[in-house]
Amino acid sequence: MKDEAQHMINQEEHNKEMALTEKAQLKYQKLSFVMSALSAVIMAIILIIVIGLASYIVPKVDTIYNSTMKNLNNLEELTTELNEAHLSETVNNINNLTLNATGDLSKAMSKLNSIDLETLNQSIQDLHDIIEPMAKLFKVVR
DSSP states (O other): OHHHHHHHHHHHHHHHHHHHHHHHHHHHHHHHHHHHHHHHHHHHHHHHHHHHHHHHHHHHHHHHHHHHHHHHHHHHHHHHHHHHHTHHHHHHHHHHHHHHHHHHHHHHHHHHHHSOHHHHHHHHHHHHHHHHHHHHHHHHHO
16 A cells, blocks of 8 residues: 555656646746747738838839939940941041131132232222212213
8 A cells, every 4th residue: 555655656656747748848938938829920011111112222222223224325326327327537527628628718818918908999080080970970861
């Protein structure tokens, strides 16, 4: 009987330890559930923030990308036009035209300088003296 009583005492102590272990396991399971729920809520909040940022940033990046591509295309067109313009030939042509115009202008200036203005003025005065009496004559006839 003593063995049986000892066995019963051991059984009760074992049952108490098991009850304490079950309580501790239940406590940790509840804590684990709370932490899992909290992690899920935090992940949901992070996901909402990431989606919000993506919906805000992606259109801006797309606009910047489109603007950059448009400017790049315009730059390519401008470069192509400049290559096709043959600027060195154009500058040489302008230079040649300027030199020709300068030569023609020099010839014209030398011809103007060679005109005897005093003789021209005298000729104009002589013509005036001849025409004036004729003009008076025609006024009387009218």
